[in-house]
Amino acid sequence: MRSKVCKSVMKMAFPLSLLSLLSLAACVKRPEKVMTDQEMAPIVADYELARACDRGGSVGMRSGGEDDLLLAVLRDHKVSHEDYDSTIAWYSRNPDKYFILCEKVEKELDAKQRKYAGKGETLQFDDLWPYGRMMMFSGFASSDGLDFSIPSSEVEPGQKLRLNMRFNSRAEGMALLGVEYEDGMKAYNTKQLSDRKLELNLQTDTARRVRRIFGNIALDSQSKLPLWADSVSLASLPFDSLEYYRIHSQKIYRKPSKKVKREVQDSLSGAAD
Secondary structure, eight states: OOOOHHHHHHTOOOOHHHHHHHGGGTTOOOOTTOOOHHHHHHHHHHHHHHHHHHHHTOTTOOOOOHHHHHHHHHHHTTOOHHHHHHHHHHHHHOHHHHHHHHHHHHHHHHHHHHHHHOTTOOOOOEEOOOSOSOEEEOTTSSOSEEEEEEEOSOOOTTOEEEEEEEEEEEEEEEEEEEEEETTSOEEEEEEEEEEEEEEEEEEOOTTSOEEEEEEEEEEOTTSOSSEEEEEEEEEEEOOOTTTGGGGGGSEEEOOOOOOOOOOOOOTTTTSOO
16 A cells, blocks of 8 residues: 555645656656655655644644745755755656655654654553454344444544454455544544454544544455454554654545525516516
8 A cells, every 4th residue: 555644745646647657757867956765755754743743732843834844854954945846846757756755754754653662662542442342243133244433532632543353264344433523523544354353543633622433344245254353442542743644644524514595586576567
């Protein structure tokens, strides 16, 4: 699965219909002012972390806009804005190289997370799952799937939710984990099932409070039923600025806005009989 981290950082999109045409430029040698992946990856990673910390309200961080954050990162790396822009433009013309860069950015972020988290530290979390730790999916009953909705005010803004379970055999289908905020907005994440275990993460917004947690698991015809699941848990993990960037890959649903009815005047209403 291609990383989505750099998509938000670079503010660019690659229409699928153009990928084949753009890839023709993949073998073009990098011009003089275009940085290498090794030079670019730490810059993109630090910029993404700066944006995550800024949204998370970290102490000592003043929100001056994303342009100011980028300029600060470029100064730290002693890179000119001109070289950065030239490199971004080059990646837009070479999407295969862009995807390679995204993978290297992911490695940079993982390395920074391990460094800051410390070695041997046990991650503490609250388990919000209110039901049994074991369940059975069967085509002979009403339990061939799973739907749940858990009212919750225990999730602090910015915390990450993680749904875990193990299956006795390979599960095929789709899993969804979502939250509804107090302002009515919903955010959710999905994952294709194709293994004997499930780990599905959802990053909550730092500016909203969670009203409820919801989700479902829909098995398809490829799953061999009956299927047993155990070790079911719904973890609430502390806010981590190094992980907050993943919120960009999630989907958001907002309530449709109310349409304002406009009175249409009959053009003949004022005409004389």
